[in-house]
Amino acid sequence: MHEELLARLPLFQNLEPSSRQALDAHVQPLSLSRGEVLFHAGDEALGLYVLATGKVKLTKPSRQPQPTVAITRKGRPTIPTPRESLLSLIGPGEMFGELSVLDGGNRSTTATAMLDCRLYHIPREPMLQLIHEHHDISSAMMHQMAHRVRVSNEIISGLVLSDVPGRMAYLLLTLGERFGVPTERGTEVHHDLTQAELAQMVGASRETVNKVLTDFAGRKWITMSGKSVVIRDEARLRARID
Structure with a gap:
């Protein structure tokens, strides 16, 4: 059946x-x-x-x-x-x-x-x-x-060995590898997570995660839209992990 x-x-x-x-x-x-x-x-x-x-x-x-x-x-x-x-x-x-x-x-x-x-x-x-x-x-x-x-x-090694922006960059790239779809704008990731849930995954407060994501968006590394994100500059995010 x-x-x-x-x-x-x-x-x-x-x-x-x-x-x-x-x-x-x-x-x-x-x-x-x-x-x-x-x-x-x-x-x-x-x-x-x-x-x-x-x-x-x-x-x-x-x-x-x-x-x-x-x-x-x-x-x-x-x-x-x-x-x-x-x-x-x-x-x-x-x-x-x-x-x-x-x-x-x-x-x-x-x-x-x-x-x-x-x-x-x-x-x-x-x-x-x-x-x-x-x-x-x-x-x-x-x-x-x-x-x-x-x-x-x-994931654990990536989260332990970095600061919050580095952990956030690592998480976004990991979500991109699992759920991302290539588009003309970059890798579109419908992660369906709230900022509070993202904060749980990187071990930070929601307010800190909001600041980090806003900073990434201001640098044009990502574009945020609700519970999804477009990764526009993967190289910069990888560099931020280190």
Whole structure:
């Protein structure tokens, strides 16, 4: 039923036909609306997911003390926004939720749809059986997991070894490599992140990120437009990382 669609996803493109047929028997299609939470940190892991269209963000509640409730001049309490860290963005063709499936633990992150999304859900027990019986499926999973670890290590080193403008430049270039589309103006990146979410990813305040992005735009390295950016001078951004 879903075999042809699965074959188009990079994760499953090199599977044997028999493996795709076996996978297809257990795949459950799923759709999410923008802002909808798929699972929360601490939930039981019921299976893994492969994103077909849209974007999903993985966040983790912060260990820092939550802000206290403040009282406005009119005597009304303000409800603080829970602090969280944005750990990863999932794009089309990528899987997520596999670690909890493999180790049997609960979810370590919260998954939220950033756009309207179409996904494939594969329950835990059938997935473990497929991994055991079809080596090309387990190989495909290990390949993507290794790629994710490599990318994460590169991002961590890029964020740790630079100041905030350098970290912001690195993040923009990384988003450009994953989600960018070449245009006459430069690389157009629809990252779908708010400035607060960008700030979470580079470990800075939203105000600082706003100043950095405004500075980059003033230097004509980028052009900002809502939740997207056009990278106009990639060389300057790379130089700023160093």
